[in-house]
Amino acid sequence: MRAVGARVEKVDGIGHVTGQTTFVDDWRIPGMLWAKVLRSPHDHAAITKLDVAPALAVPGVRAVITHEDVPKNVLGHLEGLGVPADEPLLAESDVRWKGQPIAVVAADSEEAALAGVAAIGVSFEERPALLDVRLAFEADAPKAHHWGNWFPHFGGPDTPPDHRKIRKGDIDAAFEQADAIVQGVYRPNAIEQMPVEPQVCACVPESNGRLTIHSCTQGVYFTMGIVAGHLGVPLNRLKFIAGTVGGGFGGKVESWTEPVVALLALKTGKPVKLRFTREEEFLCTSTRAPWHIEIADAVTSDGWILGRKMLTLHDAGAYARFSPYGVTKHSFHIAGSYAIPNIHFDGYVVFTNRTPTSAMRGFGVTSVSWTIETQMSRIASVLGLDPYEVRLRNASRIGDTTPNWVTLHDPSSVPVIQAAAEAAGVELTADYRTMTRDPRSGDLLPEWLEGQLGDLDAKES
Amino acid sequence: MKLNVNGVEHALESGALTPLLHVLREELGVTSPKAGCQSGGCGACTVLVDGEPRRSCLTPLGAVDGAEVTTIEGIGDAHDLHPVQEAFHTLHAAQCGFCTPGMIVATVALLKRLPQPGRREIERALSGHICRCTGYVKIVEAVEAAAGGSR
Ligand code: FES
Ligand code: FES
Numbered sequence: 001m002r003a004v005g006a007r008v009e010k011v012d013g014i015g016h017v018t019g020q021t022t023f024v025d026d027w028r029i030p031g032m033l034w035a036k037v038l039r040s041p042h043d044h045a046a047i048t049k050l051d052v053a054p055a056l057a058v059p060g061v062r063a064v065i066t067h068e069d070v071p072k073n074v075l076g077h078l079e080g081l082g083v084p085a086d087e088p089l090l091a092e093s094d095v096r097w098k099g100q101p102i103a104v105v106a107a108d109s110e111e112a113a114l115a116g117v118a119a120i121g122v123s124f125e126e127r128p129a130l131l132d133v134r135l136a137f138e139a140d141a142p143k144a145h146h147w148g149n150w151f152p153h154f155g156g157p158d159t160p161p162d163h164r165k166i167r168k169g170d171i172d173a174a175f176e177q178a179d180a181i182v183q184g185v186y187r188p189n190a191i192e193q194m195p196v197e198p199q200v201c202a203c204v205p206e207s208n209g210r211l212t213i214h215s216c217t218q219g220v221y222f223t224m225g226i227v228a229g230h231l232g233v234p235l236n237r238l239k240f241i242a243g244t245v246g247g248g249f250g251g252k253v254e255s256w257t258e259p260v261v262a263l264l265a266l267k268t269g270k271p272v273k274l275r276f277t278r279e280e281e282f283l284c285t286s287t288r289a290p291w292h293i294e295i296a297d298a299v300t301s302d303g304w305i306l307g308r309k310m311l312t313l314h315d316a317g318a319y320a321r322f323s324p325y326g327v328t329k330h331s332f333h334i335a336g337s338y339a340i341p342n343i344h345f346d347g348y349v350v351f352t353n354r355t356p357t358s359a360m361r362g363f364g365v366t367s368v369s370w371t372i373e374t375q376m377s378r379i380a381s382v383l384g385l386d387p388y389e390v391r392l393r394n395a396s397r398i399g400d401t402t403p404n405w406v407t408l409h410d411p412s413s414v415p416v417i418q419a420a421a422e423a424a425g426v427e428l429t430a431d432y433r434t435m436t437r438d439p440r441s442g443d444l445l446p447e448w449l450e451g452q453l454g455d456l457d458a459k460e461s
Numbered sequence: 462m463k464l465n466v467n468g469v470e471h472a473l474e475s476g477a478l479t480p481l482l483h484v485l486r487e488e489l490g491v492t493s494p495k496a497g498c499q500s501g502g503c504g505a506c507t508v509l510v511d512g513e514p515r516r517s518c519l520t521p522l523g524a525v526d527g528a529e530v531t532t533i534e535g536i537g538d539a540h541d542l543h544p545v546q547e548a549f550h551t552l553h554a555a556q557c558g559f560c561t562p563g564m565i566v567a568t569v570a571l572l573k574r575l576p577q578p579g580r581r582e583i584e585r586a587l588s589g590h591i592c593r594c595t596g597y598v599k600i601v602e603a604v605e606a607a608a609g610g611s612r
Contacts, residue, residue, distance in 0.1 A: 010550070016558025017546040017565060019493025019533035026492035196497045196505055196593055197559045246495070246559030247593045278498035 012244075023246050024200045024214045025275055032202065033062055035264055035274035036113035038103040038120050039284060040095035043129035043353040044142065047093055047102065051121035055105055058119050060112030063267045066103045067092045070263060071232035077321050082156035086147065087319035087356070089230055089259055095124070096144065096318035097355050099284035101256070106264040106272050129353040133292050133313040136350045144318065144351040151316065151324055151349035162348075164331040166403050169342030169452070174307025177448075178298035182379045186295070186371040190315075191288040193360050197246020198281045201257035202273040203265040211265060212239045215258050218248040223255040230259040231266075238262075250359030253322075254286055289326065289357035290315045291367040295375050298342075303383055303390040306448055307342035310334055312368075316349045317356035323349045326364035333365050335403050336372035337413035338394040341448045343403045388421045392432045399439040399453045407454025411437060462526045466491060467535030477523030481515070482506045484522050485532065493533045493562040497591070504590035507563035508532050514567045516589075533562040536569055545569050545607040554603035556594035564590050568604050577608050 015021035052064040067073045067090040076085030091102045105116035128142035135141050136149040143149065152162040175181065197216060204212040217223040220242040228235050245252060257274045264272040276285065292313040298306045312330060316323035327347045334345050360366075376394075380387035395413035402408065414437040421428050439456070440449060462473045466489060475484045482499070485491040485508070497505030499518045506518040509531040537543035542550070545568045555561040564587060571578060571586040578586070583604045584597075592600060 010553060010555075012558065013550045013553075013555060014539050014542075016555040016561045017533075017542070017550045018537065018539050019562040020539070021558050022492075023495070023559065025486075025496060028490055028492075194593055195557075195559075196503055196591055197495065197557070198497070245557060247557045249593065275496070278500060278502065 021244060023197060023244055024202060024216045025197070027202055027214050029202060029204060029271045029273070032271040032273050033106040033108060033264070033268060034110045034113045035104050035106045035261060035272050036110065036117045037101050037274075037280070038105070038117045038122065040091065040098055040100040040102060040124075042095060042124055042126050043098050043131065044127040044144070045095050045124035046127065047091060047095060047122065048125050049121060049123040050102065052103060054119040054121055055116040058107070058112060058116045060108040061105055061116040062108070062270065063106045063264055064103055064116065064120070065260070065263050065267060066090055069267065070230055070259075072230055075226065075229045077226075078325060081325065082153070083320060083324050084153055084157040086145070087321065089256070094127075097353050099280070099355060100318070101260075101284075104260050104264060104274070106268055131352055131354060133290075133315045133350040133352060136313070136352065142353070144353050147351070149351055151320055151351070154324065164327050164345075164347040166331055166334065166343055166345040168403055168405070169307065171307050171309060171342045171344040174298045174342035174448075178306055179301040180299050180382065181296055182299055182375070182382050183296045184294075184371075184375050184378050186291075186293045186374060188291050188293075188367045188370055190290045190354075190357065191360060192282050192285075193249035193251030193288070194281070195245075195247025195249060195251060198276040198278060199252065199254070199257050199285060200273070200275040201261050202271060203258075203261040204271040205265045205269055206239075210237050210239055211262050212241065213258055213262060215240055215242040216245050216248070216252055217242055217255060217258065218245060218250070218252040219255075222253065223258050226255040227259045227262055231262060249361055250288070250363060251285055253359045284355065286317070286321065286356050286358035288360035288363055289317070289323065289367070293368070293371045295371070297375065297379060299379055299383065301383060303379070303385045303393050304446065305338065305340050305379070305394050308335065308340050308344070310343075310345045312345070312347035313350050314348065315352055315354060315357065317352060317354040319351075319356045320349065321356050321358045322363070323357060329364035330368050332402065332404055333368045334372070336369060336376070337396050337411065337416070338372075338376070338391070339396050339400040339449060339452065340394070340403070341452050345403065388417060388426055388428060389432055391417050392428075392435055393444075395437075397437050397440050397444070399456050401452055401454045405454070407456060407458070409456065413437070462522055464522075464525070464527070465529045467531060473522065475522055477521060477526075479522045480518050481508070481510075481520040481522055481525060481530070482517035485517060485530070491532055491534060495559055495562065497559065502591070503560070504563045504567070505560050507567050507590070509566050509570055512570060512573070514570045531566065533565055536566065543569065545572065545604070548603040548607035549600075552599055552603040552606055554595055554599045560590060560592040564592065564600060568607065571604070572608055578604070580605075
């Protein structure tokens with residue numbers, strides 16, 4: 001622990017301030033081809049024609065790949081966690097979001113690659129698009145995904161349930177006892193991670209049959225697995241040069257450029273580079289998901305939360321990617337840092353014809369944390385109480401249980417809320433200023449929380 | 462077409478409409494200016510043209526024929542850091558480092574014009590430079606420290 005609290009020199013800092021750090025785009029590779037992508041201009045359409053021959057006739061174009069060139073085109077990001085595969089590397093018979101990749105051209109220059117993309121013969125038959133999660137459950141809603149409009153496999157491949165569900169305590173009793181019901185609808189929106197370095201990847205085919213891949217991935221072993229999976233090759237055919245990332249924030253978990261340049265390098269026998277434009281980065285790479293969250297809280301007039309009903313619709317965009325994992329994480333955090341005895345929660349991963357969503361800084365949790373803190377302030381304002389005191393009264397304490405019955409041994413809600421009050425210059429009354437996170441007793445253990453305490457002595461398994 | 466880049470004369474093959482960024486990176490192999498957006502929005506491609514900060518992605522080669530171009534390579538190296546580089550390094554103003562060359566050349570130009578800038582002037586000079594990692598507080602502190610150091 002020598003580094004904690006000490007000023008440590010940044011290992012790559014001198015390279016950064018002298019411009020000598022080698023980012024992926026900075027590798028000088030002789031004879032390198034540039035790749036450019038043909039993308040869907042429609043939110044949702046059938047592909048009725050795809051003819052790459054005219055692109056191959058463009059001067060400077062060396063190769064074009066479509067789904068037919070990918071040994072394993074459909075691969076799941078979370079197959080290891082039981083989430084079946086749904087998304088093609090390159091579109092097959094249909095496109096489900098504006099920007100979905102269909103074909104990739106490698107050419108001697110960027111200009112030639114763009115001319116090649118423009119020459120590809122492609123036609124579509126447009127289909128109605130689903131762009132609002134709230135319409136997904138209507139009988140006549142457009143069909144966004146071949147599994148239906150929401151993810152059905154929370155139990156594993158072909159296995160229900162079709163959503164995440166939490167039931168704790170007696171929700172009806174909580175609503176009967178309540179002095180007031182405080183409702184809120186919260187819609188944290190999509191956010192592009194926007195690293196200043198766009199997605200970029202270069203692949204060099206080596207004479208021994210291996211592929212050297214310069215990648216800006218955030219998860220090098222994850223991406224290696226994705227490349228090996230799509231190509232159908234063992235990991236020892238791949239050599240990754242990675243680790244220098246010009247910002248990622250979750251967006252560079254996306255491992256799409258790597259298998260694509262690898263396939264083009266194999267097909268042409270030459271090094272190939274693919275660098276996204278800023279426009280592609282904004283329109284075609286995954287974002288933080290938009291969420292639709294509805295809450296109704298049963299509260300007492302002195303600020304106790306007796307029960308929470310909550311519905312979450314997570315907009316996954318066109319394919320699953322990491323969304324089932326995001327909603328699972330989300331479901332563990334629906335009470336925030338508070339003890340809520342009665343809970344009724346349903347959370348769905350909804351498919352729409354939007355850009356697929358994925359990782360960004362605590363995804364799944366950030367949306368629900370923001371929502372719950374906003375709801376806490378709303379409860380205080382509806383009841384005319386102090387928002388710090390409402391939080392402290394309900395704050396998790398040692399021995400409390402979470403919505404999914406995990407016993408808290410070390411919750412920091414109480415000291416954190418007190419520190420926030422102090423930082424904001426808010427004077428708490430003596431009761432709340434001296435409150436500790438010790439196990440509940442007395443006034444802080446009302447009858448409805450009595451059956452909710454966990455066993456602190458039980459061994460963690 | 463000709464350019465003097467970091468003190469070295471170059472005769473160039475690129476056409477007049479080629480962006481200066483592309484000329485530097487692809488024809489000359491000077492890779493410190495970065496292609497962050499290639500549309501004038503991020504500042505990562507900033508270089509000095511006759512001492513003035515310019516977005517090289519939006520500057521056609523023909524418009525700067527014969528000019529003197531300075532990139533961060535012409536400002537200081539690992540063995541001889543410029544005070545601005547030193548301040549960015551020691552004060553942790555460069556996290557991933559992708560925006561850093563652009564930030565530093567713009568700062569060097571600012572301090573030449575205004576050796577002791579106030580916070581407002583620093584913010585104005587760097588306002589077109591996007592950094593997504595560091596947050597701007599440490600960057601402004603590094604500029605202030607570099608200005609203080611050169612007093
Ligand atoms: S690359 Fe020139 S401003 Fe972004
Ligand atoms: S340090 Fe990463 S963008 Fe500025």
